[in-house]
Amino acid sequence: MARDNLIVNPSFKTNTTGWSATGSSTIARITTDSFSGSSCLEITKAATTNSGAVIASRISVSAANSYAVSVYVKVPEGQETGTLQINVSWYTALTGGSLISTTSTTGLESLPGNDWVRLVGVMTAPALALGALVSVVQPLAGTVSKKFYADAFLFEAASYVGEYFDDITQAAENKSVDLALTPLPQPHLTGMKLQADISLNDFTFNTVDEYGVVWVVTDIGGWWQHPSPTIPEVSRGWGDGSYDVKGKYNARNITFEGVILTPDPDLLAAARDRFVAATNLVYTGAWLKTDEGSYTKASYVRLSGDPEIQTVNARGRTEFSIGLRAADPIKYKWNTEDSIYGYENVLIPCEASSPAADGTEIIENEGNYPVSVYLTITGPLVGPTVISNDTAEELITITGTLRDVTTKTINNRGLTDNLVTLSTTATHGLVVGDVVTISGLGSPYSGEVVVLSVPTTTTFTYGATGSNVAYGAGSGTLTYGPDTLEINTYDRSVFLNGEYLGARAKLEVYNDWINLYPGNNTISFYDAGSTVSSTATLSVDYRSGWLA
Numbered sequence: 001m002a003r004d005n006l007i008v009n010p011s012f013k014t015n016t017t018g019w020s021a022t023g024s025s026t027i028a029r030i031t032t033d034s035f036s037g038s039s040c041l042e043i044t045k046a047a048t049t050n051s052g053a054v055i056a057s058r059i060s061v062s063a064a065n066s067y068a069v070s071v072y073v074k075v076p077e078g079q080e081t082g083t084l085q086i087n088v089s090w091y092t093a094l095t096g097g098s099l100i101s102t103t104s105t106t107g108l109e110s111l112p113g114n115d116w117v118r119l120v121g122v123m124t125a126p127a128l129a130l131g132a133l134v135s136v137v138q139p140l141a142g143t144v145s146k147k148f149y150a151d152a153f154l155f156e157a158a159s160y161v162g163e164y165f166d167d168i169t170q171a172a173e174n175k176s177v178d179l180a181l182t183p184l185p186q187p188h189l190t191g192m193k194l195q196a197d198i199s200l201n202d203f204t205f206n207t208v209d210e211y212g213v214v215w216v217v218t219d220i221g222g223w224w225q226h227p228s229p230t231i232p233e234v235s236r237g238w239g240d241g242s243y244d245v246k247g248k249y250n251a252r253n254i255t256f257e258g259v260i261l262t263p264d265p266d267l268l269a270a271a272r273d274r275f276v277a278a279t280n281l282v283y284t285g286a287w288l289k290t291d292e293g294s295y296t297k298a299s300y301v302r303l304s305g306d307p308e309i310q311t312v313n314a315r316g317r318t319e320f321s322i323g324l325r326a327a328d329p330i331k332y333k334w335n336t337e338d339s340i341y342g343y344e345n346v347l348i349p350c351e352a353s354s355p356a357a358d359g360t361e362i363i364e365n366e367g368n369y370p371v372s373v374y375l376t377i378t379g380p381l382v383g384p385t386v387i388s389n390d391t392a393e394e395l396i397t398i399t400g401t402l403r404d405v406t407t408k409t410i411n412n413r414g415l416t417d418n419l420v421t422l423s424t425t426a427t428h429g430l431v432v433g434d435v436v437t438i439s440g441l442g443s444p445y446s447g448e449v450v451v452l453s454v455p456t457t458t459t460f461t462y463g464a465t466g467s468n469v470a471y472g473a474g475s476g477t478l479t480y481g482p483d484t485l486e487i488n489t490y491d492r493s494v495f496l497n498g499e500y501l502g503a504r505a506k507l508e509v510y511n512d513w514i515n516l517y518p519g520n521n522t523i524s525f526y527d528a529g530s531t532v533s534s535t536a537t538l539s540v541d542y543r544s545g546w547l548a
Contacts (some may be wrong), residue, residue, distance in 0.1 A: 022135050023051035033149060035072040035116040040151035045142035050087075052137030052150075058094050059132045059155055061125045068158040069105070070120045071136050074149045077113040082138045082148055084110055086119050091131040100126050107139065109362070109520070110148065120161040197291035200301075203278035205258065213271045214261035220290070221255035225548050227329035228253070249547075252329035253304060254288070260318040268316035272309065279307060279322050287342070288324065289334055295366070296334040297546060298342055299326035328490075330369055332543035343374070343541040350385075350536040351526045359525045360390075363540060365516040371545035372490035372515055378537045379482040380404035382529025387514065387538060390522040394512035400505065402483035402536070403429065410478060413441055414471030419452070420445055420464045421471060424478065427457045433499055436462075440476030489513040516542055 021027045024046035034040040045051035061067060073084050085107045090100040105121030125132070136150045156162070196207040198217045205217045231247030260275060262268050278286075281303045289298040305323030312319055334342035351359025365371055375387060379402025387396045412423040422438070422445070430436065434451040444466035453461045485506055486495040492513055496503035514523075525538040 018056050019053045020056050021052075022054045023137060024048045025051040025053070027053050030149075033074070033076065035074070035151040037151075040074075040149045043136075043148055043150060045082075045138060045144070045146050045148070047141050047144045049141050050135070050137040050139055051142050052084075052135055054133060054135035055153075058091060059134065060094055061090070061129055061132045062157075063125050063127050063129045065125050065157055066122060066159040067125060067132070067155065068120070068122045068161045069134060069155045070118055070161050071153045072116045072118050072151045073108075073110055073136065074116045074151075075110045075112045075114065076147060076149065079112050079148065080143055080146045081109060081111050082142060082146075083107040083140065084119060084136065084138055084148065086121055087135045087137060088121075088123060089133040089135075090126050090129040091133065092128050094131040097131065100129055104139075111362070116149075116151070122159060122161060195291070199287075199289045200278055200281075201286040203274075211267055211271070212263045213267055215258070215275075216261065217256065217258040219255070219257045220288075221257065222253050223288075223290070223331075227251065227326075227547075249329050252299060252326040254301065254324040254326065256288075256320075256322040256324050258320055260316075260320065262316035262318075265314065265316040268311065268318065271316075272318065275309070275320065279303065281324070287334070288326070295544075296336065296342075297331040298334040299331050300328060301326045330371065330545040330547065331367075332371070332545050333366060335543070341541075343543055346523075346540045346542075348523060348525045348538040348540065350381075350530075350534040350538065351524070352530070352532060352534040354533050355535070357534075360522055361540075362520050362522055363516060363542060364520050364544070365518050365542070366544040367546040368518050369545045369547045370515040370517045371543060372488070372513075374541040375487040375489070375514075376539040376541070377402065377485040377487070378539070379484070380530070380534075381527050381536050383527065384508075384529070385527040385536075386524070388524040388526075389512075389514045389516070390524055391519075392515065392517050392521065394514045396487065396489075396511045396514055397508040398485065398506055399508050402485060402506075403481045404535075405479070405481045407477055407479045410438070410441065410474060410476040412471060413445055413469070413474035413476070415444070415464060415466055415469040416471075417468065418463055418465050419461055420449075421455075421459060421461050422474075422478070423459045425458075428454075428460060428478070430454055430460050430480070433497070433501075434480055435497065436478050436480040438476060438478050441474055445474075445476070489515065516544075 019027060019041060026044045028042050029039050030042045031039045041053055043051065043053050069086055069088060071086060075082055086105040087102055089102045091097045092100060103123040105119050108117060108119055110117055134155060194206050194208060196204050198205040205215045208214050227249045229247050229249050232245055234243040234245055236243055260271055262271055281301065285300050285302040287298045288301045289296050301324040303323065304325035308321040310319055332342065335344045346361050346363050348359065348361045349357035351357055377398065381398060381402040383399055383401050385398040406429060408424040408426060408428050410422050411425050414421045430451050432451055432454060435448060436451060437448050438446045440446065444464040449462040451460050451462055483497055485503065493500065494503040494507060496506060523540060527534050527536060
C-alpha cells in the first residue's frame with residue numbers, strides 16, 4: 001500500500017506547527033470537529049483575498065513530474081458560503097530562489113452546515129522547479145471573523161488523486177484484511193425488528209397496528225435495481241454489429257411481498273379487508289415509500305397483474321404477493337414536510353438592484369439521476385424573462401408579461417338577467433377568465449368573481465344572482481393579481497392563473513424544459529425588461545431522484 005513520494009501533513013492532528021496563516025487570516029487547532037482523527041485546522045478569515053493557511057516549508061519536487069494534491073474542507077454552521085481552492089506555488093529552490101508560477105485547483109463552493117468535501121488537483125511541476133509551497137485559501141475577499149475548516153492534507157508524486165489514509169503499520173493492515181475475510185457470526189435475534197419503514201400512502205408496513213395485527217414486508221422485488229431498459233437495435237447494414245443508439249428505461253415493475261400475522265384468527269377477515277382496500281390501486285395509485293437510511297424514497301405505483309393473498313395456517317397467517325408498476329421508474333426523495341407530494345422548495349427572487357437580489361440559488365439533486373422540476377413564477381414580469389440552469393446550460397424563456405397586484409376604481413354598475421356589468425374609471429387590463437375581487441358595491445356585486453367577457457377596455461361582465469338593476473353610477477373597487485405562471489417540466493404543461501388554455505403562449509416556442517442533474521445546479525432568474533426594481537419570484541419545487 002506504500003506510495004512513492006507521499007507527503008501527508010499530520011499537523012492538523014496535533015497543533016498548527018508546520019502551517020502559517022495567509023491573507024491576514026488566523027489559524028488554530030480545534031478538537032470539536034474533524035474529517036479524520038480528533039482535530040482539524042480552523043481558519044478565521046480576514047476581509048482580504050486568499051485568506052487561508054500555507055505550509056511553513058516548501059516540499060521537494062522534480063521538474064516535469066506530476067503531483068496530486070488534496071485537502072478536506074468544511075464551512076461550519078452559521079458561517080458564510082465560500083469558494084475554496086488549493087494553490088501550489090512552484091520555486092526554483094527549496095529555500096530562497098524565485099517564484100516560477102502558481103497552479104490552482106478548481107474552486108469549490110462550500111455551503112454552511114454541509115459535510116466535509118475534498119479539494120483535489122493534479123498538476124505538473126514546471127521546468128526548473130525544485131520546491132513547492134501549498135496553501136488552502138478562499139481566493140475572494142471574505143467577511144472578517146468568518147471561518148472554514150481544513151483537514152487531511154495530501155501531496156504526492158502521482159498522476160491521479162488517491163484515497164486519503166493515515167499512516168498505518170503492516171500489522172494494522174494485516175488485522176484489517178483478516179477482519180474483512182472473517183465470516184460474520186449468525187446474529188442471535190430475540191425478536192422481530194419492526195421499524196415502520198415501508199408504506200403505501202397512509203398504510204404502514206413493518207409494524208403492529210392498533211388491533212395487534214403484524215404487517216411484515218419480506219421483499220420488494222424490482223425496487224433495489226435498475227428498471228428494465230429498452231435499447232433499439234439498428235443494424236449497420238452490411239457491416240458488423242449495430243449502431244450505438246440511445247435507449248430508455250421502461251416502467252418499474254415491482255413485486256410487493258409479505259405476510260400478515262394475526263394474534264387471533266377472528267381478526268383475519270377485517271385485516272384482509274384493510275389490506276385489500278390499501279392495495280386497491282387500479283383507478284387510483286399510491287406512493288410506495290421506503291425509509292433508506294438518510295432518505296425516504298418514493299415512487300407512484302398502481303396494480304400490475306393479479307394479486308395473490310393466501311392464508312397458510314389455522315391461526316390466520318396470510319402471505320401476499322402484489323404486482324405493482326411505477327410508470328415513472330425514478331425513485332424520488334420524499335420530503336415529509338410536504339405530506340401530499342413530498343417536494344422540497346427553493347424561492348428565488350428575480351435579479352434586481354432594488355431590492356437587491358442576484359437572482360440565483362444553488363439547488364442540489366442528492367440522487368444519481370436527473371429530475372424534472374415544478375416552477376411557479378409570480379409577477380410582475382415585463383419580459384423577456386429567462387429561467388436558466390446555468391450548470392447544465394438549459395433555458396426556459398418567458399416572452400409574455402405577468403401582471404402585478406392591481407386595483408381599479410369602479411364608477412358604474414348594472415345587473416340584467418343575472419349578468420353584472422361594471423365599468424372602471426381607467427383601463428382595467430382584464431382578460432376573460434380572470435378571478436377578481438369586487439369590494440364596496442354590496443350584494444350581489446361584491447365578492448370573488450370570474451370575468452365572463454370584456455366588451456371594452458373599461459367594462460367587463462360576470463355572473464351574479466339578483467334582481468335587475470339599471471346600469472348607472474356606483475362606487476367600489478376591483479382587485480386582481482399578481483399573475484402566476486406554473487411550468488411542469490415533467491409533462492411540459494403550463495398554467496396561467498390556474499388555467500391551461502393560452503398559457504403556453506407565454507413561453508418561447510423552443511425551450512429546454514429545465515432538469516436538475518445529480519449534484520449542485522445553479523438556477524438563475526432574470527427579467528430583461530425590469531432589471532432595477534423587480535419584485536417577481538420563482539418558486540422551484542423538486543425532489544432528488546435515484547435510478548435504484
